[in-house]
Amino acid sequence: MATRQTASLARLMRAPAIILLLIWMIVPLGMTLYYSFLNYNLLNPTGTSWAGWFNYQYFYSDPAFFDAIWNTLALVLGVLTITVVGGIAIALLIDKPIFGQGIVRILVISPFFVMPPVAALIWKNMIMHPSYGVFADIARFFGAQPVDWFAQFPLTSIIIIVAWQWLPFATLILLTALQSLDGEQMEAAEMDGAGSLSRFIHLTLPHMARAITVVILIQTIFLLGIYAEILVTTNGGPGNASTNLTYLIYRAARLNFDIGGAAAGGIIAVILANIVAVFLMRAVGKNLD
Amino acid sequence: MGRITLENVTKRFGDVEVIPPLNLDIEDGEFVVFVGPSGCGKSTLLRLIAGLEDTSGGQILIDGNDATDTPPARRGLAMVFQSYALYPHMSVRKNIAFPMRMANVDQAEQDRRIAAAAAALNLTDYLDRRPGQLSGGQRQRVAIGRAIVREPAAFLFDEPLSNLDAALRVGMRLEISELHQRLKTTMIYVTHDQVEAMTMADKIVVLRAGHIEQVGSPMDLYRTPRNLFVAGFIGSPKMNLITGPAAADHDATTIGVRPEHIKVSATEGTWKGRIGVSEHLGSDTFFYIEDTGLSETITVRAGGEIDLHHGDTVWLTPDPTKIHRFDAQGDRIA
Numbered sequence: 001m002a003t004r005q006t007a008s009l010a011r012l013m014r015a016p017a018i019i020l021l022l023i024w025m026i027v028p029l030g031m032t033l034y035y036s037f038l039n040y041n042l043l044n045p046t047g048t049s050w051a052g053w054f055n056y057q058y059f060y061s062d063p064a065f066f067d068a069i070w071n072t073l074a075l076v077l078g079v080l081t082i083t084v085v086g087g088i089a090i091a092l093l094i095d096k097p098i099f100g101q102g103i104v105r106i107l108v109i110s111p112f113f114v115m116p117p118v119a120a121l122i123w124k125n126m127i128m129h130p131s132y133g134v135f136a137d138i139a140r141f142f143g144a145q146p147v148d149w150f151a152q153f154p155l156t157s158i159i160i161i162v163a164w165q166w167l168p169f170a171t172l173i174l175l176t177a178l179q180s181l182d183g184e185q186m187e188a189a190e191m192d193g194a195g196s197l198s199r200f201i202h203l204t205l206p207h208m209a210r211a212i213t214v215v216i217l218i219q220t221i222f223l224l225g226i227y228a229e230i231l232v233t234t235n236g237g238p239g240n241a242s243t244n245l246t247y248l249i250y251r252a253a254r255l256n257f258d259i260g261g262a263a264a265g266g267i268i269a270v271i272l273a274n275i276v277a278v279f280l281m282r283a284v285g286k287n288l289d
Numbered sequence: 290m291g292r293i294t295l296e297n298v299t300k301r302f303g304d305v306e307v308i309p310p311l312n313l314d315i316e317d318g319e320f321v322v323f324v325g326p327s328g329c330g331k332s333t334l335l336r337l338i339a340g341l342e343d344t345s346g347g348q349i350l351i352d353g354n355d356a357t358d359t360p361p362a363r364r365g366l367a368m369v370f371q372s373y374a375l376y377p378h379m380s381v382r383k384n385i386a387f388p389m390r391m392a393n394v395d396q397a398e399q400d401r402r403i404a405a406a407a408a409a410l411n412l413t414d415y416l417d418r419r420p421g422q423l424s425g426g427q428r429q430r431v432a433i434g435r436a437i438v439r440e441p442a443a444f445l446f447d448e449p450l451s452n453l454d455a456a457l458r459v460g461m462r463l464e465i466s467e468l469h470q471r472l473k474t475t476m477i478y479v480t481h482d483q484v485e486a487m488t489m490a491d492k493i494v495v496l497r498a499g500h501i502e503q504v505g506s507p508m509d510l511y512r513t514p515r516n517l518f519v520a521g522f523i524g525s526p527k528m529n530l531i532t533g534p535a536a537a538d539h540d541a542t543t544i545g546v547r548p549e550h551i552k553v554s555a556t557e558g559t560w561k562g563r564i565g566v567s568e569h570l571g572s573d574t575f576f577y578i579e580d581t582g583l584s585e586t587i588t589v590r591a592g593g594e595i596d597l598h599h600g601d602t603v604w605l606t607p608d609p610t611k612i613h614r615f616d617a618q619g620d621r622i623a
Contacts, residue, residue: 182374189376190361206376
């Protein structure tokens with residue numbers, strides 16, 4: 001698009017797509033914003049009226065609200081920590097030439113192919129179940145009392161499940177970064193007297209910084225909206241122990257049929273996501289330039 | 290001290306023997322160049338000395354101590370790589386400091402050595418830049434700086450100039466030679482460029498398929514190549530290697546005459562021919578003479594101002610004292 005004629009033509013040609021995308025984004029956001037200021041309950045749809053800030057006050061004063069925000073952050077941070085650390089470790093392992101490398105790599109990546117509710121159900125019924133889960137079997141083998149994961153450690157259980165699902169993604173991105181590391185640099189460092197730990201800290205980690213940033217940013221976007229795993233395992237309980245913001249909104253909309261309250265929660269979630277995004281970009285965004 | 294001795298050093302990759310048992314002595318302070326065509330094992334040999342590859346047999350002695358199983362970091366050798374292998378996220382200063390940081394050299398000493406290396410290599414103004422902001426020649430100097438500060442027993446260079454353009458290569462060649470004059474440290478330099486070998490080396494090791502074909506000073510190799518391979522490899526343009534009756538006249542299977550040892554005349558001489566391509570370089574003129582009745586096209590070097598051109602008929606006279614004779618096995622006849 002070097003010349004002025006082609007530039008304006010290009011602008012004209014791509015305008016429909018951009019306008020469509022803009023409408024696609026603005027209309028739902030605008031409607032959500034509008035609903036968030038209405039008294040709008042599906043149990044009483046004729047009684048719809050202007051509510052002002054009531055929905056926000058109501059959502060804010062809900063005792064579950066701060067629990068949900070805390071749980072959301074704990075979920076995001078917990079999963080990020082496990083996937084980034086674990087992803088680096090697994091990537092380092094499967095980067096080594098081993099017999100059956102192709103198969104091993106496919107197996108490592110396969111959890112990503114399992115859809116979230118299915119994965120959560122497998123974990124709930126086959127792995128973490130207190131009477132016939134694998135963990136219970138292991139506990140009994142060692143003579144210990146099986147742990148009722150979803151009752152005793154609901155949020156931790158969900159973090160484990162979600163981390164299991166996202167570990168392949170992190171591994172894959174970090175592995176490709178690892179493979180682009182220059183072998184001669186490693187040899188130079190070896191000759192310079194750097195042991196394997198020093199080489200990891202001074203060469204491998206800085207080299208992977210950009211990939212780690214990508215993993216953190218992309219995962220955060222998806223992890224803020226985790227919902228299916230909670231729905232099929234703990235239903236947000238016990239109490240509010242595993243309720244995150246998304247689940248709280250779901251509860252307002254689908255269990256209490258409170259469209260106005262759910263919309264207000266949605267807007268709060270958008271604001272929270274943007275706050276998180278600002279902090280993230282401050283913290284790690286400089287790695288992307 | 291940097292005396293390196295290789296005793297029956299062997300390297301196999303699986304069933305392939307890349308380096309058959311090989312013996313070599315490198316004296317302290319010597320500038321040794323390993324030269325040979327690509328795939329001759331010269332880089333592998335350097336990596337064996339560095340410790341980046343394990344030997345399949347034999348011993349590597351550094352200053353008389355067996356270093357065969359010593360890890361690379363403790364051999365006291367510094368290596369400069371073809372790709373420079375700088376650490377891209379560190380500034381020039383940190384790159385140079387890295388080996389000292391790893392060796393826990395104290396900060397004042399680090400600063401002193403960095404300043405000295407930077408001054409010697411003209412890097413003082415670039416110490417706070419990243420490698421990505423430097424030109425190829427500057428990056429190469431950083432790599433050398435990183436090697437110097439370790440004060441190694443010997444420097445290993447793995448084709449350090451092949452990523453530079455021609456003009457820069459000549460400049461860096463001089464700088465490395467000067468560095469050697471100044472430091473008087475053993476240097477082992479791998480290259481496929483025989484000009485680099487001739488200009489820099491105290492001792493050239495010509496390798497082919499892992500074998501040492503000849504070891505000697507540049508002029509030794511130039512004057513008395515031990516076989517046809519060395520004769521053809523050392524010297525630019527290549528030596529003319531003539532077989533057939535012309536060689537039989539000298540009781541040899543092959544005779545070799547360097548382009549600079551053939552006299553060109555428009556009127557008289559031993560072999561008559563016609564100028565094919567002529568390259569006028571100003572200082573020299575290279576003629577490629579055809580239709581001489583000899584086994585191949587003859588390359589001749591003449592003065593820059595000679596007034597002969599494509600298509601002219603000329604007579605060639607080889608200098609009889611500078612004819613190299615080789616037998617049927619390609620070995621030199623004394």
